[in-house]
Amino acid sequence: MSIHDTDRTLASNRMIFEIRRDMAKVQRFRDDLEGCMAAYGLTEAERQAWRALDIRALAALGVHPYFLPQISRLFEGAGYNHNASPAARLYAAKMGVAEP
């Protein structure tokens, strides 16, 4: 996966972009994933990937790589994000990337 695989037009990219700029939107995302996905017009393939927290599938659909670990932090929290943190472990497990 590479930054060159990004689909800038993918609705998920817009959704993540906007959520991170506004903590009220972070909360809305955590409270109501379905409503959030509908509001941003995600495709059914995107929605299925989000429901399954399938970060690898989101990458394949064209989510920018920089957003992928942030997805893990949306679900597991962002604080003290060292390599053995819940968010980093979630990312590694979902992406099949070896932890150090």
Next chain:
Amino acid sequence: MGEIVAATALSHAPGLTGWLDRATQETQRALTEGYREIGRLLRAARPDVIIGIANDHLLNFPPSNVPDFCVGTAARWSGPAEWFRDWLNVAPYELPGHPDLAHALVREGARAGVNFAFATDLLFDDNWSVPLAFLTPAHDVPLVPIHMNCVVPPLPAPARCIEVGRVIGEIVRRHRPPGERVAIMATGGLSHDPGGPKYFAVDEAFDRWFLDLLAQGSSERVLREVTLERMAAAGDGGTTELLAWLVALGAVGDRPARTVCYEPAAALRCGMGAVVWPTEAAARG
């Protein structure tokens, strides 16, 4: 005419403030001392303002509209953006901007062929919050932040980045009030790959090669050897943040950079390094 009185480029990885205790004692010591040394050098140069150049981590520009270079023109800045506070472990801070210099960069940049976007509402994440915590912890030096595109292809080419830096340097030297003291601070890099296959890896060989190249002080040589492809091979999700360093090189001119510290800090998921360039003021003693 203004003067560049200090110039530095340094990594801004969030682990430096967020989870440095997970790195080895040696890495903690080397980075802390190195960044503090740069802070001392920067403050000793008594800059009136810092021009910062760093990647915008897809925070301010939506995927639909990504400028290559955007100058922050506000009179006042604050950070970190709320979502990033826990991650960075950096308390909220404010610092002054410098609209007069920022407007000059936009205005004179256009005359020199650089189409700077500009904005007063830029959100800050690790790009400024991490280095400033070490360099100007009192947040008392005004900042003109230039957010650039290092990760949304197509990226500005290395030659373009050096050219934009050269224009910034010329504007400072030719179009600013006499005696204005400007520091250049590029942040980002070295090798890292957020969200990519090398997320947990550091490419120490690349990092040392890049730092050695900067030590030779030849932008021509840098242009010959530092390609986007070479940077991407060391981690394409983040290593191209070194384009910001090339902007700084362009602003400073062909002077050898001194590496102040380097640590291949896998615990921080980043090759962490920092350089300073000797300035005309320093050369005069």
